[in-house]
Amino acid sequence: MSSLAERMARLIVHGEHPYNAEPPLSRLRASYRTPAGDFYVRSHGDLPEIDAATWRLSVDDKLLGPLDLSLADLRARFPEATVTATMQCAGNRRADMRAVAPVSGDPWDAGAIGTADWTGVRLGDVLRAAGVTPGADLHVAFESHDVVEGRPYGVSIPLAKALADETLLAFAMNGAPLLPEHGFPARAVVPGFAGVRSPKWLRRITVQDHPSDNPMQADDYKLFPPDVTAETADPAEGHTIETMPLNAAICEPPRGARLEAGDTPVRGYAIAGDRAVVRVDVSGDGGRSWRQATLEHEAGAPFAWTFWEIVLDLPPGEHELAVRAWDSAGQTQPALPDDTWNFKGYLSASWHRVRVEVA
Amino acid sequence: MSSLAERMARLIVHGEHPYNAEPPLSRLRASYRTPAGDFYVRSHGDLPEIDAATWRLSVDDKLLGPLDLSLADLRARFPEATVTATMQCAGNRRADMRAVAPVSGDPWDAGAIGTADWTGVRLGDVLRAAGVTPGADLHVAFESHDVVEGRPYGVSIPLAKALADETLLAFAMNGAPLLPEHGFPARAVVPGFAGVRSPKWLRRITVQDHPSDNPMQADDYKLFPPDVTAETADPAEGHTIETMPLNAAICEPPRGARLEAGDTPVRGYAIAGDRAVVRVDVSGDGGRSWRQATLEHEAGAPFAWTFWEIVLDLPPGEHELAVRAWDSAGQTQPALPDDTWNFKGYLSASWHRVRVEVA
Numbered sequence: 065m066s067s068l069a070e071r072m073a074r075l076i077v078h079g080e081h082p083y084n085a086e087p088p089l090s091r092l093r094a095s096y097r098t099p100a101g102d103f104y105v106r107s108h109g110d111l112p113e114i115d116a117a118t119w120r121l122s123v124d125d126k127l128l129g130p131l132d133l134s135l136a137d138l139r140a141r142f143p144e145a146t147v148t149a150t151m152q153c154a155g156n157r158r159a160d161m162r163a164v165a166p167v168s169g170d171p172w173d174a175g176a177i178g179t180a181d182w183t184g185v186r187l188g189d190v191l192r193a194a195g196v197t198p199g200a201d202l203h204v205a206f207e208s209h210d211v212v213e214g215r216p217y218g219v220s221i222p223l224a225k226a227l228a229d230e231t232l233l234a235f236a237m238n239g240a241p242l243l244p245e246h247g248f249p250a251r252a253v254v255p256g257f258a259g260v261r262s263p264k265w266l267r268r269i270t271v272q273d274h275p276s277d278n279p280m281q282a283d284d285y286k287l288f289p290p291d292v293t294a295e296t297a298d299p300a301e302g303h304t305i306e307t308m309p310l311n312a313a314i315c316e317p318p319r320g321a322r323l324e325a326g327d328t329p330v331r332g333y334a335i336a337g338d339r340a341v342v343r344v345d346v347s348g349d350g351g352r353s354w355r356q357a358t359l360e361h362e363a364g365a366p367f368a369w370t371f372w373e374i375v376l377d378l379p380p381g382e383h384e385l386a387v388r389a390w391d392s393a394g395q396t397q398p399a400l401p402d403d404t405w406n407f408k409g410y411l412s413a414s415w416h417r418v419r420v421e422v423a
Numbered sequence: 424m425s426s427l428a429e430r431m432a433r434l435i436v437h438g439e440h441p442y443n444a445e446p447p448l449s450r451l452r453a454s455y456r457t458p459a460g461d462f463y464v465r466s467h468g469d470l471p472e473i474d475a476a477t478w479r480l481s482v483d484d485k486l487l488g489p490l491d492l493s494l495a496d497l498r499a500r501f502p503e504a505t506v507t508a509t510m511q512c513a514g515n516r517r518a519d520m521r522a523v524a525p526v527s528g529d530p531w532d533a534g535a536i537g538t539a540d541w542t543g544v545r546l547g548d549v550l551r552a553a554g555v556t557p558g559a560d561l562h563v564a565f566e567s568h569d570v571v572e573g574r575p576y577g578v579s580i581p582l583a584k585a586l587a588d589e590t591l592l593a594f595a596m597n598g599a600p601l602l603p604e605h606g607f608p609a610r611a612v613v614p615g616f617a618g619v620r621s622p623k624w625l626r627r628i629t630v631q632d633h634p635s636d637n638p639m640q641a642d643d644y645k646l647f648p649p650d651v652t653a654e655t656a657d658p659a660e661g662h663t664i665e666t667m668p669l670n671a672a673i674c675e676p677p678r679g680a681r682l683e684a685g686d687t688p689v690r691g692y693a694i695a696g697d698r699a700v701v702r703v704d705v706s707g708d709g710g711r712s713w714r715q716a717t718l719e720h721e722a723g724a725p726f727a728w729t730f731w732e733i734v735l736d737l738p739p740g741e742h743e744l745a746v747r748a749w750d751s752a753g754q755t756q757p758a759l760p761d762d763t764w765n766f767k768g769y770l771s772a773s774w775h776r777v778r779v780e781v782a
Contacts (some may be wrong), residue, residue: 155780307698309753337754339666339750342662354648393667394662394668394770395696398755398762399759413753
């Protein structure tokens with residue numbers, strides 16, 4: 065295994081403490097399953113160092129009392145499950161919003177996303193073993209080993225999502241144990257939801273009748289209207305970001321590329337939260353005309369991204385390439401970053417635009 | 424019961440043969456449940472006249488052979504179910520697309536939508552009684568008594584949706600038997616899907632391994648890219664419209680209203696297919712600034728629309744009011760009708776804009 069420092073050197077690092085980094089887009093587009101070392105990293109505190117041999121997961125249910133499970137217990141008691149799913153930061157493509165007005169947080173390009181085979185056990189199997197039964201308005205709260213402003217990282221998801229087949233406690237990514245920066249020894253994987261709801265370095269799971277009161281859940285990762293500012297924001301009024309909206313990005317050619325005239329392959333990804341991507345339109349003229357890309361999607365992986373590709377014949381001059389996706393509900397994306405701007409810079413999902421110059 | 428002619432006189436009639444009509448928007452917004460007589464009517468052939476006493480529904484399963492059910496059989500054998508759901512035509516708001524370029528079909532304003540309490544039996548209960556079990560890539564095909572270009576009306580839906588709790592064989596609308604124009608004596612109600620998939624005047628249901636090959640399913644109600652025309656369209660390449668996209672409309676004040684200066688109530692609806700509407704933004708200046716409307720949504724009715732209301736203080740002059748909704752995935756609508764234009768005029772779902780003049 066490479067060292068963390070070696071892996072950091074391969075990424076675009078937005079910050080070291082906490083460590084936040086994304087891959088260059090051409091490398092992101094090189095493989096449907098993102099190698100763990102190319103996978104974006106979003107952390108909110110220092111990376112915890114955990115001994116897998118002594119690690120325990122505690123599962124609390126108010127009625128039945130706690131379970132206390134080692135990695136060996138989890139593997140022995142529950143069937144192994146693998147889900148191919150895309151993980152995406154709520155701040156992916158935030159950089160595009162900065163052209164409208166300042167936003168808080170790291171200026172992620174379109175690389176705060178990746179897809180992996182996640183292997184572990186179904187969270188629902190563990191919860192059912194703890195005596196949990198489906199119930200409206202119940203929430204599954206996670207607490208982790210990383211510390212954010214003096215408190216353990218904590219978030220929650222609705223019980224229905226926790227019991228869904230696709231939601232895992234994962235030990236492995238693409239067939240290998242999780243890397244330290246991806247949550248070793250165990251993390252939640254909540255496909256379709258923003259990455260913030262898939263906590264790494266898990267230590268406790270609690271079923272309760274209210275969302276987590278941890279600031280990460282109660283205050284952060286909320287979507288606000290465009291007229292709300294850091295000063296006026298009331299977290300209780302913001303929308304809790306869970307399922308992510310329709311999005312698409314151009315990974316090749318890169319922004320500002322100088323190309324030869326003639327056939328230019330244009331490639332990228334698209335993703336639709338809990339829906340399917342059914343069409344991807346690509347424009348060589350800033351959205352005045354569109355052509356349809358060829359789609360590549362893994363069968364049986366409804367929560368994984370769709371890769372797309374098209375060859376455009378670009379004449380000499382400056383061009384704005386643009387992409388927009390359509391989902392299975394016939395929904396498409398807004399055209400301008402202004403249309404989704406919010407002061408936190410979340411859910412940046414307007415047409416992705418890349419200017420290139422053809423010689 | 425009023426006569427059909429009396430009910431027609433209350434609606435904006437786009438055509439009499441087939442009969443297509445929608446209510447004025449202010450009356451649509453007057454009640455969360457749309458009175459049957461105010462409910463839009465979309466038909467593709469003449470209205471069938473059916474004797475409820477002799478009506479039979481045949482349910483075919485290739486393995487188990489047919490069931491043949493009277494209304495009394497359906498009522499006796501299966502528990503009654505009521506679902507509050509919105510029905511919407513795929514062509515709702517088509518008129519807004521005509522400003523971009525010509526489109527085929529009737530020029531529906533924003534009234535090709537309505538909400539009702541639908542009462543009947545669960546389609547899933549009937550299918551299970553016929554021996555149907557869940558299976559990937561199976562389809563439930565419907566055939567009806569109305570005739571379109573010499574063939575019975577026919578469409579299909581995926582089996583998973585047919586087995587879902589919300590999908591009904593409905594006999595009643597808002598507590599009264601279906602009106603003739605709404606499918607008497609029985610229709611399908613497939614909440615969240617375009618109205619075309621909720622056939623009226625049912626006569627046969629077949630479970631099969633392919634979608635219906637009826638032209639209504641195979642050729643019509645497909646979403647095409649903006650560069651495709653009636654001449655170049657290949658139905659096999661279009662997206663089959665099922666779940667409807669996020670949409671919102673201003674119902675009051677009406678387009679072109681002349682208002683007094685001061686507080687102006689602005690009211691309308693929003694709907695998000697199989698998701699929830701979480702926010703509605705309203706603009707008094709064509710989208711340069713936005714305020715958030717108050718939302719009204721019926722508890723326990725995930726497939727029903729959301730009503731919204733806001734009071735704007737409009738100064739004298741001409742104003743473009745606009746509305747856009749946000750769904751539970753943080754998705755919003757495109758700004759311009761150009762962004763969703765297609766030659767069939769389906770899924771018109773850009774910001775709804777209404778020009779008014781304040782004295």
